[in-house]
């Protein structure tokens with residue numbers, strides 16, 4: 036049964052980005068290490084700016100949800116957006132792939148650049164392929180596991196690639212999301228039969244399948260148990276060398292475990308922004324200090 | 333009286349009521365089949381075949397001698413069955429396409445103000461009695477088709493086979509489509525609304541546009557409801573008698589696809605319309621039994637449709653049901 040060994044992780048040459056470092060060898064699919072290690076500090080030279088947010092404001096009608104926020108999103112780093120609920124984290128995240136544009140009442144101003152290009156001048160399909168998103172509630176499509184992962188690839192062109200042609204990409208995406216070992220014999224099973232944690236990793240794999248440069252995660256673990264949460268945090272630590280990751284969380288321990296950089300938001304304002312150690316250990320602003328020491332939130 | 337005892341009583345009453353309904357349906361099917369039996373047994377399988385002019389055969393049956401031993405039963409109902417299948421299939425196919433597109437528009441693309449007008453109008457249209465469609469058909473559409481589409485050439489080319497007067501397969505199909513589309517739209521709109529936002533959002537976040545997300549996720553998920561709507565519409569189309577007897581031409585004729593577009597202008601009277609057209613002859617025993625045979629075919633077809641729809645829905649739900 037030679038097919039059962041997972042194929043080597045390889046980017047599809049067609050879409051390969053010359054600046055992308057190949058993913059680390061052999062992500063072990065079942066890694067159930069219970070204690071999540073803090074990721075090692077990124078090697079110098081591997082941090083690369085991918086997105087830059089300049090003076091972003093978003094209002095729903097007259098209600099300002101994000102107020103003149105400027106941040107950068109770098110490959111090789113995990114950026115955590117923290118803050119009490121309703122402070123605009125999701126709105127900021129959904130601005131990065133222009134998903135807020137689908138909300139009729141939302142008005143966005145300021146600039147967001149992806150690799151130096153204003154996202155308002157990038158074709159939105161292209162943008163959303165480069166900036167993938169995983170939602171708070173796992174949302175696998177009501178299809179087979181295989182079809183879920185292949186969805187983005189099939190919708191890419193007018194010509195539908197054959198199942199066989201898609202197989203390597205599907206396997207590779209599942210492997211990168213650490214799910215391949217668990218599901219490789221059940222690729223035709225309904226995705227909705229997976230457990231919550233598996234569903235969320237499936238959604239991560241579905242995003243990874245279209246080779247994004249940036250991955251947005253909106254409270255990806257809030258619906259999951261601690262073990263699944265640990266698995267996903269470990270996955271994030273591994274993925275951060277390949278792609279830029281932005282994770283929204285209102286779980287401070289989680290931010291502390293996975294983030295290299297932290298942005299603390301409060302009522303739409305960016306209150307504090309910097310390296311994780313600095314924000315957690317030596318916060319500059321009073322409100323950050325109160326929040327990270329648990330005075331409110 | 334304790335709450336559980338009351339619940340039990342309600343349960344029993346409702347159970348008895350639904351059993352009664354089932355019993356009634358079973359009784360009705362049995363009754364119709366029993367009445368229809370002589371017609372089927374005299375003709376055997378050729379009942380379903382083509383034996384020339386079906387209307388002439390009906391006249392023969394109507395003029396049967398009074399002696400039960402000399403009743404005439406000979407009929408080949410093919411033209412009527414064929415017309416039923418043709419009109420039903422064409423209109424349900426058209427209505428499915430229209431209703432899915434309209435439902436997508438209403439759910440996803442229509443501006444709020446238009447949506448607020450459109451939805452009640454659709455639901456209202458679904459309740460319009462069919463005789464009104466029939467009236468409009470015979471007073472407006474049939475003359476219009478006769479004047480504008482039935483050319484002298486067309487009339488000439490089939491002169492020896494059939495008379496073209498505007499009552500036709502095309503008009504019957506068109507009006508039937510208009511008649512069954514609203515209820516299908518209403519059902520499909522409801523189904524599309526129940527598709528979790530997370531699924532379509534997930535697709536949109538993968539770079540798929542709203543139309544593709546609706547097509548590949550929402551409509552796909554709503555397929556069981558689309559099948560249910562199509563089955564319901566087919567049942568209504570199969571059973572539609574009054575309107576079809578008004579606009580489809582009072583001739584038992586099997587339109588011939590080889591006639592090109594004239595095919596659509598040829599009359600095609602389905603089974604249900606044949607029954608109402610001939611209802612006054614019911615007192616003639618063999619004639620009544622023949623009409624019962626038509627009814628039996630309709631009953632069995634609707635039953636098979638429902639069964640087929642049930643299987644299809646079950647198969648299509650495979651990926652939606654979580655456990």
Ligand SMILES: Nc1ncnc2c1ncn2[C@@H]1O[C@H](COP(=O)(O)OP(=O)(O)O)[C@@H](O)[C@H]1O
Pocket residue numbers: 095098099100118119120121122123124125126127138140
């Ligand atoms: N679609 C919307 N329409 C109107 N107001 C919204 C919408 N989405 C979010 N908001 C408001 O914007 C603010 C920020 O929301 P959100 O970005 O979801 O915060 P967070 O993710 O930090 O909890 C909240 O006050 C919320 O009520």
Ligand SMILES: [Mg+2]
Pocket residue numbers: 121124125126
């Ligand atoms: Mg949120």
